[in-house]
Amino acid sequence: MIKKILIANRGEIAVRIINACREMSIPTVAVFSTVDRAALHVQMADEAFCIGDPPPLESYLNIDKIVQVAKDSGADAIHPGYGFLAENPDFCERCEKEKIIFIGPNSEALRLVGDKVASRKTMTEAKIPIIPGMMKSGRDVSGFKGAAEKIGYPVMIKASAGGGGKGMRIIDSPENLDKGIEAGMREAKSAFGDESVYLEKYIEEPRHVEFQVLADNSGNVAHLCERECSIQRRHQKIVEETPSCALDEKLRAKMGEVARKVIKVSGYNNAGTVEFLLDKNKNFYFLEVNARLQVEHPITELVTGFDLVKQQIRIASGEKLSFAQEDVAQRGHAIECRIYAEDPENNFFPSSGKILFMKEPSGPGVRHDCGIYSGCEVSVYYDPILSKVITWEETREDARKRMIMALSNYTILGIKTSIDFLSSVMGHPEFVAGNTQTNFIDKNMSDWMEKKKEKRFAKEALIAAAISSQIKSPTKRRVKGKEEMPTPWVTVGKWSLGEQ
Amino acid sequence: MELEFNIDNKSHKLQLEFKDGLHKANLGDKEYVVDSTVISDHCLSMLVDGKTFTVYLAEANGKKYVSIAGEQFLIEEAESEASAVSGADATAVDEAPVAASPMPGKVVKILVKLGDKVEKGQGLVIVEAMKMENEIKSPVKGVVDKVNFKAGDLVDAAQPIIEIKPED
Numbered sequence: 001m002i003k004k005i006l007i008a009n010r011g012e013i014a015v016r017i018i019n020a021c022r023e024m025s026i027p028t029v030a031v032f033s034t035v036d037r038a039a040l041h042v043q044m045a046d047e048a049f050c051i052g053d054p055p056p057l058e059s060y061l062n063i064d065k066i067v068q069v070a071k072d073s074g075a076d077a078i079h080p081g082y083g084f085l086a087e088n089p090d091f092c093e094r095c096e097k098e099k100i101i102f103i104g105p106n107s108e109a110l111r112l113v114g115d116k117v118a119s120r121k122t123m124t125e126a127k128i129p130i131i132p133g134m135m136k137s138g139r140d141v142s143g144f145k146g147a148a149e150k151i152g153y154p155v156m157i158k159a160s161a162g163g164g165g166k167g168m169r170i171i172d173s174p175e176n177l178d179k180g181i182e183a184g185m186r187e188a189k190s191a192f193g194d195e196s197v198y199l200e201k202y203i204e205e206p207r208h209v210e211f212q213v214l215a216d217n218s219g220n221v222a223h224l225c226e227r228e229c230s231i232q233r234r235h236q237k238i239v240e241e242t243p244s245c246a247l248d249e250k251l252r253a254k255m256g257e258v259a260r261k262v263i264k265v266s267g268y269n270n271a272g273t274v275e276f277l278l279d280k281n282k283n284f285y286f287l288e289v290n291a292r293l294q295v296e297h298p299i300t301e302l303v304t305g306f307d308l309v310k311q312q313i314r315i316a317s318g319e320k321l322s323f324a325q326e327d328v329a330q331r332g333h334a335i336e337c338r339i340y341a342e343d344p345e346n347n348f349f350p351s352s353g354k355i356l357f358m359k360e361p362s363g364p365g366v367r368h369d370c371g372i373y374s375g376c377e378v379s380v381y382y383d384p385i386l387s388k389v390i391t392w393e394e395t396r397e398d399a400r401k402r403m404i405m406a407l408s409n410y411t412i413l414g415i416k417t418s419i420d421f422l423s424s425v426m427g428h429p430e431f432v433a434g435n436t437q438t439n440f441i442d443k444n445m446s447d448w449m450e451k452k453k454e455k456r457f458a459k460e461a462l463i464a465a466a467i468s469s470q471i472k473s474p475t476k477r478r479v480k481g482k483e484e485m486p487t488p489w490v491t492v493g494k495w496s497l498g499e500q
Numbered sequence: 501m502e503l504e505f506n507i508d509n510k511s512h513k514l515q516l517e518f519k520d521g522l523h524k525a526n527l528g529d530k531e532y533v534v535d536s537t538v539i540s541d542h543c544l545s546m547l548v549d550g551k552t553f554t555v556y557l558a559e560a561n562g563k564k565y566v567s568i569a570g571e572q573f574l575i576e577e578a579e580s581e582a583s584a585v586s587g588a589d590a591t592a593v594d595e596a597p598v599a600a601s602p603m604p605g606k607v608v609k610i611l612v613k614l615g616d617k618v619e620k621g622q623g624l625v626i627v628e629a630m631k632m633e634n635e636i637k638s639p640v641k642g643v644v645d646k647v648n649f650k651a652g653d654l655v656d657a658a659q660p661i662i663e664i665k666p667e668d
Contacts, residue, residue, distance in 0.1 A: 234632065341630075343602075350630035352603050356558030356565060357542040374542075380604050384630045408570035413542070413558040423570055457553070457568040458507060459532070463525045464544055464555040465564050465575045466503050466516045467536050 001317045002026060002077040002101060006070045007041065009081030010060060012371035012387050013293070014041035017079050020309035029073045031066060033059035035379045040371050047073055054381040060084045063091050070100050077101035077316060079309075083383060086292040087114060103316040105291050109268040113289035119266070123286055126265040128258060131277065131285045133200035141181050144199060148177055151201050157181055159188035160196040167191060170202050205280045205437045208232070209244050210290070211259035212300045214311055215269045220321045223256040224304045225330050227273075227296055230436040231425060233348055238418065239425060240296035241335045242303050245396070245434035246278055255284055260325075262286060271297075271312045295388070298367060299334035302392040333399040334392045337407065337422040341384040344421035345449055350384045353377070356414035361406035365392040365399075378415055386417065396434070400426055424448055504578035511578055598660035599636045605629030607653045607661065616644045617667075624662045627655065642666040 005021050006029040007014045014030065018041060021028045030045035035054040042048045049069045052059040059065070061084055070078055078100055080086040086104065089111040095102040104110070113119050123130055132151045148155050148171070157180055159167030167188035169180045181197060189195040212224040228244035229237040247255070259274035266289065273290040297308045315321070341351045358374045370387035372378070378386065389406050393399040407423045425431055430444050437443075455461075504513050515526035523534040535547040539554075546553045556567040564575040608626040612618060623635040624644075646663040655661055 346602070347634065349602060349634050350632055352630070354560070356560055357556060359543075359556060380629050382630065384632075410570065411556045411567045413556060413565035413567060413572075414560060420570060420572060455571055455573070457571050458573070459527055460546065460548060460553050460555070460568055461566045461571075461573040461575065462505060462507065462512055462514060462527065463516075463523070463532060463534055463548065464536075464546060464553070464557065464566055464568070465505055465573075465577075466514055466525065467523055467534065467546075468544060468557050468559075468564065469503070469577060470501075470516065470518070471538060 002103075002313060004029065004073070004075045004077070005103070005313070006031065006066070006073065006075035006078045007045065007081065008060065008066050008078050008085055009083070010036055010039060010041055010371070010382065011385060012369050013081040013295070015044055015371050016369050017081060017309055018044045020307060020313065024310060024313065026313070029069065029075050031060070031069055033381070035377075035381060038376060040373055040376070049073065054379065056084065056381070060382075063088075063094055066091075067094060067098055067100065071098070075100070077103055077313075079103040079312070080292070082292045082295055087290075089114060101316050103312050104270050105268050105272060109266050110291050113266050113268065113272075113291050116288070119288065122265060123262065126261060128262055128265075128286045129284065131201055131203065131287075134198045141178060144181055145174070145177060147199050148174065151199060154202040154204070155199045156202040157184040157197050158200055159184065159192060159194070160198055161188065161192035161194040167197060203277050203279045203285070205439075206230075206277045207244070207246050207436065208237075208275065208438055209246065209255070209278045209284070210273045210275045210294075211256055212294075212297070212308070213259055213263045213268075213272050213274060214306075214308075214315065214321060215263050215272070216315050216321045217269050217318060218320055219264070221260045221263050222321055222323065222325045222328060223259045223274075224300050224306060224308075224328055225256065226252060227294075227299055228436065229296060230438050231431075231440045232438055233441050237296065238338050238340070239335065239422065239436075240299055241333065241396070241399075241436075242299045243330055243333065244278075245436070246282070251282060251284075256325075258284075258286070262289060270315050271308055295338065295385070296336050298369060298388065298390045299336045302334040302367065302390060303330045303332055304328060305331070332392055332394045333396040334390060335396075335399050335403050335426075336388055336390045337403060337426070338385060338418075339387045339389065339410070339412075339422070340418045341378045341386050341415050342418055343416040344418055345416075345452070348418070350380070351378070351416035352380045352384075353415045355412060357411065358413070359409070359411040360387075361389055361409040363402075363406070363409075365402055366406045367391070372412075386412070397432075400432065420452070421445075421448065424452075506576045506578050507573055597638075597640045597642065597664045597666055599624040599638060599662040599664070600658045600660050601627040601629065601634075601636060601655050603629050603657045605634075605655060607649045607651055607655060608633055609651055610647060610649070610662070611635075612644050612647075612662065614644055614647055618642060618644060618664065624664075625649075627661070636661065638664055640664055640666045641668075 004027045007017050018028045028045040030041050030048040031051045032042045033054045051065040085091040089107050092102045092110050093107040134147050154172040157169040167184045169184045171180045184197045185195040207230045209226050209228050215221040226244050227240050227242045229240040231239035262274045273294050275287040276284045278284045342348045360368050367390040372386050391399050391402040393402050404426045517524045525532045537545050544555045558565045566573040605627040608628045610625050611623050618638045620641045622638045624638050625636050642664040645665040649661050
């Protein structure tokens, strides 16, 4: 078994990993940037070392320093968490060279699944369904007709050099093809200086469905069922749930088998996630492998009963999977809401500052994975995820109601958060109905701000503010006109240990 | 005692009296009887006409952060009327509308040039903060009067990046 683990990350995921290690009696080493001295992961680990200035390249992405701390502290393994170095094949390879166990896939598999072109080729050869499309782009309009017939309408025109929707066109029938391609090429030319376009099948009302997979170092592979992560803003997931409303037993088994195959043909080991797009006719297409522990891993843990971080550590230690595919079953329903420091009233703009006060949700079936505390600073340097609320209940409807309850019991004062917005998502009739396509927020939440103007408890808030300005708490003090958070260290006055 | 507060820049007045252990609050033309008790530094329990409310409060820089059942409010005590009026005048004269980042970040791209006509809500500049790009929009219709930064520059919160001369 691994003896000591360095966690090359911060925030809620570092805390999550440290907790798993503590339960397994494995000592932990935290690393932190200068701005994170007071961060929760630093407080919780057994040892902690500062590795540099706040910009990630100076600290959490600094491979040399992290490897050096691992060696100096005697850590024989590194858990990269998600983000930062988690999917960096150079870091993984460096660990392999230095004889440090990288808790994740081997560097070769990591390199393969990170390369879109190479992995598409590998998957095509293995007959894994991918979004049908032209393998090459072109400028010759005549060649497109046959390609479109073969792919099947509707098709999407995409700019080769592209991104951001420029040059994109959806074509639903052959008569609109020529015109669409010409327009797409013109747009691509003006946006990117390159008129090359290609065709891809247009996926109607897609859902984002992914499969959690565990693979040991001896080639045993099991999937832990799906997660649906269709609700996204800025192409980033904010709500995830499992099981998916769109899957039945048969489709789940079929997609799960494909997910296992993807992992096998990639030579992948440890925990990974196979992402699919699922169209409205229940056709599914492989997108990519996320070669890491996912943000949304807790929902899988709640419905399958496996602790994914512990599984990762056991696999990395060389243990074989202790269960077979037949032993995996889903029970009940789990939903996760990601809590970000951001302002949903201002296009989800990140928010930073001091958390003046925080009260976390709790109760049966409520899990709170958290990297913050009352009085901590949310800095501008890193991803603004603060915490995750995960609820479990027997049915989707009960898990949803439990989530609304948990969010209403969750208070964070001092910075803007997405809690209120998420609560509205949970209460939306389309969410209740399970109509969760990737355009959910654009389609259903655009009038959210208008609706939010009518607050339910404005009168009570006003009364409370008035009362509070009359009850001046003796523990508060004014410092240069600023009200500071009272701490016992300020208010306790003179004291001494023992008898006077 | 009359008090005035701003919620989302809207002014609200209320009368508050404390008698026989209870607060009486007059809001609009309605009176509320409030039994309140301090639970902790950041928590106040209120019984308003028999209904219970658990209120979480914190204060910083003269602003009150209030949360009730997951609903959040940012409440400021209104200044006395005289100073409020002169304050408003001063800002009207001195400050042109600006595009500023609400938090420290890096200017990624300036989307307009000096002298450009801009519409209200038009994107002026893209700022990167917390690894995300954010478009700052023009608060008014007008003409770009000053561009104080270029791509790659670091900016502090509320530092004017672009100044707009308003036009009717």
